[in-house]
Amino acid sequence: MNWTGVLVGANAALYLLLAYQLIHARRLQTRRVGNLREAFGVLDEEVKRGIPSLPPGRTWREVVAEVKRKDLQVDWVSFGKSMDAYEEFRYGDSGGSADYREVLKLAREVKRLK
Amino acid sequence: MISSISSRILDQTRKVVVGREAETRLILECFLARGHVLLEGVPGISKTLLARAFARSLGLEFKRVQFTPDMLPLDIVGGFIYNQAKNSFEFRKGPVFTNILLADEVNRAPPKVQSALLEAMQELQVTVEGHTELLPSPMIVLGTENPIEFQGVYPLPEGQLDRFTMRVVFSYQPLDVETDVLQRNLGDIDFGVVEPVVGLSELRGLIEEVQNIKVTREMLGYLAKLGQAMRTDPRLDLGPSPRALVQLLHCAQARAALEGRSFIIPDDIKARSDVVLAHRLRLTREAALKGLVPGPSKVIAEMLEKVEPPR
Secondary structure (H helix, E strand, C coil): CCHHHHHHHHHHHHHHHHHHHHHHHHHHCCCCCCCHHHHHHHHHHHHHHHCCCCCCCCCHHHHHHHHHCCCCCCCHHHHHHHHHHHHHHHHCCCCCCCCCHHHHHHHHHHHHCC | CHHHHHHHHHHHHCCCCCCCHHHHHHHHHHHHCCCCEEEECCCCCCHHHHHHHHHHHHCCCEEEEECCCCCCCHHHHEEEEEECCCCEEEEEECCCCCCEEEEECHHHCCHHHHHHHHHHHHHCEEEECCEEEECCCCCEEEEEECCCCCCCCCCCCHHHHCCCCEEEECCCCCHHHHHHHHHHCCCCCCHHHCCCCCCHHHHHHHHHHHHCCECCHHHHHHHHHHHHHHHCCCCEEECCCHHHHHHHHHHHHHHHHHCCCCECCHHHHHHHHHHHHHHHCEECHHHHHCCCCCCHHHHHHHHHHHCCCCC
16 A cells, blocks of 8 residues: 555645635635624625625615525524614714624625525 | 604594505605695595595695586685675685695696696695785695596696605505405494594694704715616606605605604615606607506616615
8 A cells, every 4th residue: 555645645635625614714704893884884795795686776674685585594683773773873863883793794694695 | 753643643544444554654754745645546446535534634624626627727726706895806715725635636627727726736825816825834735636548637747747746546455455445334434533633733843853854965866866867768758857856855754754763764765766756757659669567667666776875
């Protein structure tokens, strides 16, 4: 038995696995965000990439209604609260400070759709 | 506060009208947006019934005029009548001097009468032989219109249609609702059961509240972009006027208020685009021949999918 060949093969398989894991982890990694607005910015990018068939005229509420149908692992009640705060900040004159973890979670879930 | 009033009004109208919640809500929005509504549908589909119940639930003065081909403008706005005792002419107010005017089958009247009514709607005042009288405030016209295929109707010209903020189309009800309608009509309809749930000063306050609903400059830009996209669409001969966009904005504000928000979101504009714009747009002859059914609504829906809202 040629042990050198076996070792080279095993090494190559190990490195390939490592490279795959790195690429996969990079794909799932989301940008560091510091506030609700940035979190929705990340979600917007992921939605555009993840669901390119979505018409550009869709509002946030329509986008959310669309992704809700895809059976994603998101706490929609918590997400709804973040969305209300975002709308108040974006179109009203207050808000903007709310928990945005669920927004990022949705962004990650949408990223997996690709 | 506005949203609770809305549900109180719906509770009252429901006592006599079965299954017209969406239409009632639209009329209320239009009222709060200081506009006028065109109710379209075949005869006997509860347009008049709803208008009467709505007026009663608001506790406002209500008048109804049945439009006919032999009407004169003074039958609507009023005119000078000779008073023999005083040996002078006195202005007698026409039925337009009310808070809620139901102009039934408005497209059966000749153009001169339509024009007199629509001028009053626009200016909220009436001028006869140099004498000007202000209409009461608030004032809304609920014009009912038969589909143009019906006999003896004069289609409303574009300029006059543009003065109606919304067109609310009454369709036939689903089977179960129609069964309820028949059940409700086994006896006589008693409008006495509809109670006024809001006072005049409260209504004026609500209208003011709607005017104060926040609109960002970005939202105005979105609305303007929508308008321009429709005006440049080759399938349309006539796009929305600036007045139409202003009225759409007011309706979006009323919708936001009824949903308990102090600001409008793009969904408010999208949700009211069809009822506010469709009756004002005119398809080119070619587009009409190609069978763009149900007409301008399809163009509006496509534009709403294309123009990016602020997100």
